[in-house]
Amino acid sequence: QKTLKEAYKDYFPIGVAVAPRNLSGPEAELIVKQFSSVTPENAMKMGPIHPEPGRYNWQDADAIVAFAQKNGMKVRGHTLCWHNQTPKWFFTDDEGKQVSREVLLDRLKEHINNVVGRYKGKIYAWDVVNEAVPDTSSSIYRESKFFQIIGEDYIEKAFEFAHAADPDAQLFYNDYNTESALKREKIFRLLKKLKEKNVPVHGVGLQGHWSVYEPTAAELEKSITQFAGLGLVVQITELDVSVHPKEHERRQKKPTDSAMLTPEMTARQTAQYKMLFDVFRKHKGTLTGVTFWNVSDKSTWLDNFPVMGRKDYPLLFDQTYHPKPAYFQVTDF
Numbered sequence: 001q002k003t004l005k006e007a008y009k010d011y012f013p014i015g016v017a018v019a020p021r022n023l024s025g026p027e028a029e030l031i032v033k034q035f036s037s038v039t040p041e042n043a044m045k046m047g048p049i050h051p052e053p054g055r056y057n058w059q060d061a062d063a064i065v066a067f068a069q070k071n072g073m074k075v076r077g078h079t080l081c082w083h084n085q086t087p088k089w090f091f092t093d094d095e096g097k098q099v100s101r102e103v104l105l106d107r108l109k110e111h112i113n114n115v116v117g118r119y120k121g122k123i124y125a126w127d128v129v130n131e132a133v134p135d136t137s138s139s140i141y142r143e144s145k146f147f148q149i150i151g152e153d154y155i156e157k158a159f160e161f162a163h164a165a166d167p168d169a170q171l172f173y174n175d176y177n178t179e180s181a182l183k184r185e186k187i188f189r190l191l192k193k194l195k196e197k198n199v200p201v202h203g204v205g206l207q208g209h210w211s212v213y214e215p216t217a218a219e220l221e222k223s224i225t226q227f228a229g230l231g232l233v234v235q236i237t238e239l240d241v242s243v244h245p246k247e248h249e250r251r252q253k254k255p256t257d258s259a260m261l262t263p264e265m266t267a268r269q270t271a272q273y274k275m276l277f278d279v280f281r282k283h284k285g286t287l288t289g290v291t292f293w294n295v296s297d298k299s300t301w302l303d304n305f306p307v308m309g310r311k312d313y314p315l316l317f318d319q320t321y322h323p324k325p326a327y328f329q330v331t332d333f
């Protein structure tokens with residue numbers, strides 16, 4: 001039986017999102033055996049890595065990079081500019097007043113320069129700007145503090161700062177819901193603008209927080225080919241396949257049966273994973289990486305999201321780290 005990284009050796013790196021707690025014991029063994037790339041799940045985000053003005057907390061990020069280097073794995077950096085997990089101080093002065101465009105741009109530049117600079121040559125790809133496009137409104141730009149204070153060019157500035165700090169790193173725009181027609185179109189327009197202005201953006205990350213019901217192969221392929229048409233590479237950056245129906249969540253915000261992983265649901269999930277990886281392999285060359293968001297069903301960010309007290313089973317390894325049926329479909333082709 002091939003491991004994930006063996007099966008995909010001639011296609012793309014297979015990555016996994018990790019926290020420092022994953023780097024010892026049975027999870028560390030599984031990570032080293034199966035995966036060829038890691039992404040820090042939280043450790044490089046603004047809040048964790050830059051909690052106060054002038055103070056950086058490198059410990060967790062350094063540990064993850066050292067683990068990857070020791071085990072011959074690649075590292076994807078995540079993420080330099082996001083409206084979430086960014087400390088309040090970033091946007092305010094000593095008196096608590098909102099800072100000016102110039103001050104915020106200076107802070108963004110300093111932050112990106114320090115973080116990207118520290119790992120120069122060790123991180124091959126960065127999610128530079130994350131989730132800047134809103135899901136439903138007609139606007140391309142999410143009303144984040146970065147947008148409100150700096151204006152729409154905060155996005156191109158972030159890419160320019162990252163490129164200056166490490167000219168060899170591949171720079172990504174990263175987002176979720178990239179298969180919905182409205183959001184795909186808006187992200188496309190954003191990326192097209194950036195390319196036309198010669199902004200150093202090299203790829204688009206489709207997060208891939210999917211479910212047994214979505215996306216369809218056609219929707220996914222449409223996104224891959226449309227973005228690739230701009231001369232960008234595509235990576236799947238945060239893959240998981242929830243067993244919970246999104247429709248159900250919208251109508252009924254309460255925990256569903258936690259024994260949701262029935263044989264029928266396992267079969268659906270297996271089929272969905274098979275379809276996804278069939279599409280990924282078909283786009284070899286354009287699709288240059290696939291990263292899972294968390295190691296196993298033992299613990300995933302989807303536990304308690306969006307409904308407290310509800311467990312999810314979205315990954316290829318079960319709660320005791322054993323491969324699930326989907327794993328065999330993904331590695332035998």
Ligand code: G3I
Nearest residue numbers: 017041042078079084085130131176207209238293300301
């Ligand atoms: O570190 C603190 C800890 O000190 C505190 O005691 C504890 C109490 O709640 O919280 C800890 O922080 C949590 C952190 O994860 C680390 O576990 C935050 O509350 C929690 O909000 C945070 O959630 C992360 C989430 O991003 C934040 O929005 C998830 O782990 C992480 O998987 C998730 O990842 C995002 C991607 O970055 C972007 N795309 C969507 C994806 C899923 O939401």
